[in-house]
Amino acid sequence: MKRILVINPGSTSTKLAIFEDARAVVDKTIRHSVEELSPFNSLYEQKDFRKNLIINFLKDSGYCLEDFDAFVGRGGLLAPIPGGTYLVTERMIQDLKEAKYGEHASNLGGILAKELSMESKKEIPAYIADPVVVDEMQEVARLSGHPDFTRKSIFHALNQKAVARYVAAKHGKKYEEMNLIVVHMGGGISIGAHRKGRVVDVNNALNGDGPFTPERAGTLPLTGLIKLCYSGKYSKAEIKKLIKGKGGLVAYTGINDCRKIQDAISDGNKEWEFYYRGMAYQIIKWIGKMAAVLKGDVDAIVLTGGIAYDDEFMVKWIEEKVSFIAPIEVVAGGNEEEALAIAALRVLNGEEEAKIYETVAMV
Ligand SMILES: Nc1ncnc2c1ncn2[C@@H]1O[C@H](COP(=O)(O)OP(=O)(O)O)[C@@H](O)[C@H]1O
Numbered sequence: 001m002k003r004i005l006v007i008n009p010g011s012t013s014t015k016l017a018i019f020e021d022a023r024a025v026v027d028k029t030i031r032h033s034v035e036e037l038s039p040f041n042s043l044y045e046q047k048d049f050r051k052n053l054i055i056n057f058l059k060d061s062g063y064c065l066e067d068f069d070a071f072v073g074r075g076g077l078l079a080p081i082p083g084g085t086y087l088v089t090e091r092m093i094q095d096l097k098e099a100k101y102g103e104h105a106s107n108l109g110g111i112l113a114k115e116l117s118m119e120s121k122k123e124i125p126a127y128i129a130d131p132v133v134v135d136e137m138q139e140v141a142r143l144s145g146h147p148d149f150t151r152k153s154i155f156h157a158l159n160q161k162a163v164a165r166y167v168a169a170k171h172g173k174k175y176e177e178m179n180l181i182v183v184h185m186g187g188g189i190s191i192g193a194h195r196k197g198r199v200v201d202v203n204n205a206l207n208g209d210g211p212f213t214p215e216r217a218g219t220l221p222l223t224g225l226i227k228l229c230y231s232g233k234y235s236k237a238e239i240k241k242l243i244k245g246k247g248g249l250v251a252y253t254g255i256n257d258c259r260k261i262q263d264a265i266s267d268g269n270k271e272w273e274f275y276y277r278g279m280a281y282q283i284i285k286w287i288g289k290m291a292a293v294l295k296g297d298v299d300a301i302v303l304t305g306g307i308a309y310d311d312e313f314m315v316k317w318i319e320e321k322v323s324f325i326a327p328i329e330v331v332a333g334g335n336e337e338e339a340l341a342i343a344a345l346r347v348l349n350g351e352e353e354a355k356i357y358e359t360v361a362m363v
Pocket residue numbers: 009010011012013014185186187188214256257258259260305306307308309310333
């Protein structure tokens with residue numbers, strides 16, 4: 001039996017799980033409010049805060065570092081690389097620490113896995129798998145409208161692929177035989193067109209491309225944004241924060257927790273219902289785009305991520321608008337922790353060799 005610690009830092013949560021082979025024996029989701037994260041000026045500054053959560057989780061669950069065969073973290077913003085399991089290496093850590101390819105909570109996955117590995121008295125490997133930069137986009141999807149800008153594949157690759165495989169298996173098919181639109185709705189939102197096992201188009205969930213989200217502005221009107229940048233009222237860091245962290249529902253309502261929005265709607269808050277419906281409206285428009293990418297040949301639309309638990313509002317509002325395209329499958333939450341554990345297990349069991357970032361990074 002192999003025991004694996006899974007570390008999944010998200011923009012609004014830290015999810016931790018202990019697996020014995022492919023079975024989760026303990027798991028915990030810790031949610032982070034806007035106030036809790038706002039004292040940190042950079043993502044890297046959150047490292048020790050999130051690390052303490054892991055240490056306490058292990059203590060409460062009765063485990064020490066030496067009890068594990070591997071630590072596996074969510075993979076962050078790295079140079080574009082193919083999917084798979086990667087050993088956490090020096091250059092990877094350097095790129096994540098420096099935020100060379102951008103800042104996102106997932107950058108901490110590999111860093112924390114490596115720190116725990118170095119602190120343990122045994123030699124325990126640290127891995128990441130299917131990071132947010134997995135890139136399978138078709139060439140035409142990379143065009144932005146100006147040669148100085150290229151559309152990038154940054155999305156919930158790990159969960160999108162895991163739930164797509166799960167839905168394919170449910171249909172008695174291979175992932176490579178299906179056309180799916182996968183909609184991950186978390187702190188960030190990504191909508192991917194999966195054509196026969198490849199994500200040929202997807203919005204850049206991190207950088208101003210796509211629907212607004214609990215904490216991101218999504219695609220903004222360009223002229224307004226340019227005006228704001230040159231208004232002298234905001235620093236570059238403030239503008240960045242306004243788009244990511246303090247955009248979307250946070251900008252409209254002050255909170256990133258959709259459960260609180262739902263409670264308010266149930267209590268009759270019409271203004272918040274308008275914003276929450278607005279988010280659903282932007283999501284359905286992106287589903288429509290991806291249906292066109294797949295030429296209408298769509299086997300299922302898969303709704304996943306934390307917000308997919310909300311079948312009273314969000315799932316209902318999306319389903320009533322897009323079920324003419326394909327049947328809806330809901331995989332609430334997702335399969336991220338299991339996907340990470342299985343990815344590490346494949347390496348530990350010798351079924352796959354861990355890839356080395358330095359040798360495959362497309363820089
Ligand atoms: N049971 C639920 N019902 C509705 N929304 C939920 C539920 N659980 C989590 N969410 C919402 O999902 C979002 C976070 O999704 P999640 O996929 O866990 O995010 P992340 O990995 O980005 O931190 C939050 O806005 C949270 O309020």
